[in-house]
Amino acid sequence: MRKLSIFAVFLLALVIPSLAQQNNDVKVWPVRDNIYLIYGAGGDITVQVGKDGLLVVDAGLANMSDKVLAAIKTISPLPIRYLVNTHFHPDHVGGNAAIRQAGATIAGGNVTGDLGAAASQGAQVIAHENVLNRVSAPTGKQSALPTNGWPTSTFFNDEKKMYFNGEGIEIIHFANAHTDGDSIVYFRKSDVIATGDLFTTIMYPVIDTAAGGTINGTIEALDKIVDMMIPVYGQDGGTLVVPGHGRICDVGDVLNFREMTIIVRDRIQDLIKKGMTLEQVKAAKPTFDYDPLYGNNSFWGTDKFVEAVYTTLKKK
Amino acid sequence: MHVRSKWLGAMLAAVMAFPAAAQMNITGVWNNKLHEDWPDRLPGPELGDYAGIPLNDANRLRAKTWDASLITLPEYQCRVHPSDYASSFADIRIWQDIDAPTQQVTAIHVHHFAWETERTIWMDGRPHPPEYAQHTTMGFSTGKFDGDKLMVTTTHLKEGWIRRNGVARSDRAVVTEYFIRHGNELTWAALIHDPTYLTDTFIRSRDYQFAVAGQIPPYPCESVVEIVRPRGTIPHHLPGTNTFLKEYQDAHGIPEEAAMGGAMTMMPQYRARVSELIKNAKK
Ligand SMILES: [Zn+2]
Numbered sequence: 140m141r142k143l144s145i146f147a148v149f150l151l152a153l154v155i156p157s158l159a160q161q162n163n164d165v166k167v168w169p170v171r172d173n174i175y176l177i178y179g180a181g182g183d184i185t186v187q188v189g190k191d192g193l194l195v196v197d198a199g200l201a202n203m204s205d206k207v208l209a210a211i212k213t214i215s216p217l218p219i220r221y222l223v224n225t226h227f228h229p230d231h232v233g234g235n236a237a238i239r240q241a242g243a244t245i246a247g248g249n250v251t252g253d254l255g256a257a258a259s260q261g262a263q264v265i266a267h268e269n270v271l272n273r274v275s276a277p278t279g280k281q282s283a284l285p286t287n288g289w290p291t292s293t294f295f296n297d298e299k300k301m302y303f304n305g306e307g308i309e310i311i312h313f314a315n316a317h318t319d320g321d322s323i324v325y326f327r328k329s330d331v332i333a334t335g336d337l338f339t340t341i342m343y344p345v346i347d348t349a350a351g352g353t354i355n356g357t358i359e360a361l362d363k364i365v366d367m368m369i370p371v372y373g374q375d376g377g378t379l380v381v382p383g384h385g386r387i388c389d390v391g392d393v394l395n396f397r398e399m400t401i402i403v404r405d406r407i408q409d410l411i412k413k414g415m416t417l418e419q420v421k422a423a424k425p426t427f428d429y430d431p432l433y434g435n436n437s438f439w440g441t442d443k444f445v446e447a448v449y450t451t452l453k454k455k
Numbered sequence: 456m457h458v459r460s461k462w463l464g465a466m467l468a469a470v471m472a473f474p475a476a477a478q479m480n481i482t483g484v485w486n487n488k489l490h491e492d493w494p495d496r497l498p499g500p501e502l503g504d505y506a507g508i509p510l511n512d513a514n515r516l517r518a519k520t521w522d523a524s525l526i527t528l529p530e531y532q533c534r535v536h537p538s539d540y541a542s543s544f545a546d547i548r549i550w551q552d553i554d555a556p557t558q559q560v561t562a563i564h565v566h567h568f569a570w571e572t573e574r575t576i577w578m579d580g581r582p583h584p585p586e587y588a589q590h591t592t593m594g595f596s597t598g599k600f601d602g603d604k605l606m607v608t609t610t611h612l613k614e615g616w617i618r619r620n621g622v623a624r625s626d627r628a629v630v631t632e633y634f635i636r637h638g639n640e641l642t643w644a645a646l647i648h649d650p651t652y653l654t655d656t657f658i659r660s661r662d663y664q665f666a667v668a669g670q671i672p673p674y675p676c677e678s679v680v681e682i683v684r685p686r687g688t689i690p691h692h693l694p695g696t697n698t699f700l701k702e703y704q705d706a707h708g709i710p711e712e713a714a715m716g717g718a719m720t721m722m723p724q725y726r727a728r729v730s731e732l733i734k735n736a737k738k
Contacts, residue, residue, distance in 0.1 A: 168584075168587055168588060178585075183587075340626075358687050359686075362687050365530065372533065372571070373533070373571065373572055373592070374535055375535075375592050375593070375613075376591070385587070386586060386587045386588060386589065386590065387588060387589040388589065388590070389589065389613075391534070391613045391614075392590065392613060392614075394530055395614045397689075398689050402520070405689075405693070427513060427516055428514070428517040429513070429517075430513060431625075431651045431652065432625060432651060
């Protein structure tokens with residue numbers, strides 16, 4: 140017994156530092172050409188680099204900003220010109236203020252005037268208008284993000300196009316999918332899409348019903364993403380995806396995820412048609428075969444997913 | 456004597472410079488021998504036959520709700536067999552990269568006739584990428600010789616299949632393979648470890664014969680719209696509604712328990728259990 144505990148202590152001493160290192164470290168991994176993934180700062184971060192500077196998609200958690208900025212510096216010493224937010228959740232916009240302040244914009248956006256002189260400094264923060272609505276608040280109310288972390292350039296319709304570092308970039312908005320303000324960022328020359336939380340590899344589709352998310356909007360977004368992707372013969376590679384959370388993917392991974400999402404939607408729709416209550420639907424385990432893959436996430440597990448699908452299908 | 460010892464020294468040096476143990480050369484074109492598991496291979500497995508697969512309950516539900524119409528979708532038509540399944544089909548070409556100054560094998564490549572897939576087995580001791588790197592149908596493979604057997608470890612696979620009737624293999628699986636050459640015969644065994652969807656290791660072995668004049672033709676595949684469907688349609692059976700599952704059991708007189716698979720159905724002693732089930736059913 141005594142021997143065992145000494146051994147256990149020895150093992151712990153070996154394991155704990157390496158685990159801690161893994162959990163706290165923010166990693167950089169090449170995606171393709173001039174596109175990089177920054178992993179481990181909350182949501183996945185995508186960085187496009189070139190002679191004009193850097194464009195960053197999503198900012199990670201607020202308390203990870205120092206590490207994110209250090210990781211970005213290892214990619215390029217050039218200034219961050221743009222930060223694009225895929226949606227308003229804190230694991231994607233928490234670092235907005237720090238990243239914006241570390242950068243330098245080229246031109247002012249449509250809302251920088253409203254935010255005062257401070258807003259014209261730092262990187263331009265681009266997002267759908269609904270992201271600004273979610274992170275800001277009426278005067279006198281507490282806003283989700285400090286003013287200097289708010290988007291400085293918003294768009295209202297389905298798409299914003301820009302050209303940066305020698306490539307066309309499409310920021311495409313989806314209504315009522317993960318939230319009501321989702322965008323994906325498509326790098327046309329590198330052939331890489333940053334999807335935000337419309338697609339992840341670690342959990343069921345996260346549907347923020349309180350912020351306008353719906354299951355059918357999520358499926359429409361996944362359909363559109365699949366439509367945009369072209370695989371190489373043999374189905375590997377071609378268009379690559381940086382998900383909201385998890386690993387770098389190609390169209391095969393997105394197809395598998397879409398397949399699961401549609402099958403579960405169809406099953407729950409069928410159970411609703413049979414007149415089942417939410418509790419009955421949960422008891423029928425409509426995600427049973429996918430739970431070993433996606434059901435164990437502590438933030439967004441099976442119950443929450445089934446409930447969100449049920450609620451948004453019922454509302455229809 | 457002096458000359459001879461010099462010669463001996465050179466011989467000794469040459470022998471010592473040989474790679475560790477009895478490293479085999481497995482390069483060349485190999486013809487796939489289809490004698491083993493024939494119904495599972497070119498004809499294709501029947502619906503509802505999961506016998507011999509240590510699948511868990513979740514995987515069984517995936518298989519039972521799987522609809523073969525899925526592969527009529529354009530995005531699914533040219534999906535290739537993953538590296539742990541590719542050995543089931545057609546001929547292969549194996550070649551290797553050599554580091555010129557040391558004459559060491561740095562990589563072994565395998566080309567499969569089916570879908571022209573190609574994989575690399577790194578022999579240079581490089582580490583596997585981190586978990587957040589891309590996964591592929593071939594996965595990331597490293598190899599080393601264990602005596603005269605080439606042992607390969609593969610990670611970073613995209614989701615694939617254990618049997619092409621809906622039994623899934625997850626993207627978290629790790630595959631151990633052995634390539635064993637006996638003269639002009641090659642045995643390729645894959646051990647699939649997938650705690651997500653299997654309760655035990657699944658083992659698949661295939662045999663090949665060396666082809667002196669072997670050539671491998673191209674294998675084109677082009678996706679077309681076969682059936683016009685509304686966007687967002689995925690063919691599948693709602694749980695409990697798949698009427699095709701009984702066909703295999705009825706056609707071959709196989710009890711449902713055996714057809715539904717599970718670790719026990721892999722074992723030779725399960726034959727006695729099947730006989731008993733059949734006897735009881737006749738009573
Ligand atoms: Zn989110």
